[in-house]
Amino acid sequence: MVSSEVLSVVVPQTLFGVGATGKLGELVRGFSPTKILIVTDPGVESAGLIDVVQTPLVAAGFKADVFARCGVEAPVTVIEELRQKIVSEKYDLLIGVGGGSTMDTTKAAGVLAADASLTVRDLIDGKPIGASIRKVMIPTTAGTGSEWSSAAVITLDTEDGRTYPYFTDKNYPDAVIIDPELTKNLPAKATAHTGMDALTHAIEAYTCCRASIVSDMFATTAIKLVAESLRPAFAKGGLNIEDRYNLSIAASAAMAAGSVAGVGVAHFLNVALGKKAQISHGSTVALLLPYVMEFNLVSNPAKFAEVATLLGEETCGLSLMDAARQSVVAVRRLLTDFGMPQTLSEVGVTEADIPELVDELMTYQSFPIAFMNPRDVSAKDATNIYLSAL
Ligand SMILES: [Fe+2]
Structure with missing residues (x-):
């Protein structure tokens, strides 16, 4: 079917493969980061998947800290906490490891940390967004597809408790790793x-x-x-x-x-x-x-x-x-x-x-x-x- 509009397809740089996470160190080297933060949730951390991510980073000479506080449907309280951490500790590369909520939390905190004047309400209201902290996404589920999306869904737990989507090209990751090894133990x-x-x-x-x-x-x-x-x-x-x-x-x-x-x-x-x-x-x-x-x-x-x-x-x-x-x-x-x-x-x-x-x-x-x-x-x-x- 021919579309009557000009279509845009954005597919981030993506490594596919069983064990592709082993290439993370080489991938990250291309970004020349000074400080790396892995963003995840407690379930992914307790499943041992952060070790799988840390191993190739350490082998490539990088050290990464871990923020493991992401929650269901990306609550704003967590997004703001992550934003503060990114800004105060000067992280310049985020690695989101988890399902859709974790990836969406990483996206939202990434754009908010890049612009101190930006509010969560600005995101929902569609205010133009100029930049994001660079980010790599490594999904641990096979479902939301957030890694290939300009959208993020966030929950205004500080206001009406509703979930809201917002869209910006700045939400696209700088790189993605699709590694089925990380999903194989999903219940x-x-x-x-x-x-x-x-x-x-x-x-x-x-x-x-x-x-x-x-x-x-x-x-x-x-x-x-x-x-x-x-x-x-x-x-x-x-x-x-x-x-x-x-x-x-x-x-x-x-x-x-x-x-x-x-x-x-x-x-x-x-x-x-x-x-x-x-x-x-x-x-x-x-x-x-x-x-x-x-x-x-x-x-x-x-x-x-x-x-x-x-x-x-x-x-x-x-x-x-x-x-x-x-x-x-x-x-x-x-x-x-x-x-x-x-x-x-x-x-x-x-x-x-x-x-x-x-x-x-x-x-x-x-x-x-x-x-x-x-x-x-x-x-x-x-x-x-x-x-x-x-
Ligand atoms: Fe969905």
Whole structure:
């Protein structure tokens, strides 16, 4: 599909490979840093992954300090704490090691530390951002794809407690290492949740109204890789390094697709739902995805039928709409296989919660929904999607 707009694809310098973290010292030497800070969370640190990162740094003659205080959904209190540390101790290279929240914390602290006049509210309000402390990202999950994104999601825990995305080219890392060795011991549940987040990015980007041949090449690759590799990685990911590798590539590719084309309603419904349901981001978007796909099917049945094929469904002999519906069946099969929740009732949401969720959605998300989703969404539509998901 030819796009009517000029598209921009930014892919940071990325080392791919099993054991690629071993090249970190050489990579860092190219930046000639004077002081390095590894940014991570307590779980990654206790899993021993920081040792894997420190070893090649030490071998290359570098010393790196560790900030292991990142939290879920990048709270502003932690971002500001990290900013102060970067500024007061004069770090000039950050190495973000973790999942999406850690990478987003690194991004936000990096731009705030580079400009003393900048506030967190400025980021959310879209104020131009001039610089960032240089940063390398090493994801330890295969899901968010934050390493290939200009976006970061931060939580205003000091104000309304909501999560907000902001976008700037200064969020792109200076380098990325995609090393499946760092994801191979991820527990089965986290593997499924993060993998389904990547799949949701890919399906929503592939079917959204801004999709193009450029975004499609990333999205279709990601859907195919998740279809091949998420089940074996869930079952015994420590042994199936090839599947871990595929999922890591899928996560980055899915985010590249989302960066070019955007995402769909599952992600925007999730923003409203996130605090209420209190489950992981991957779990909520994946829970919502089949209901959103059912709603969006009429917008482009051919593309949903292609999703079904990429996910391994047999569609020969079916009408186009029936083939498209098989894409929903395929996503539900994955959720069933992973034991993930498939209804809002399972995650503590009741019918009485829905008016507030819809109000939140229409107040804060109506612009991106209109811009990206392939079908217009009224408040009544959103209500019906939530009701169908109960
Ligand atoms: Fe996501």
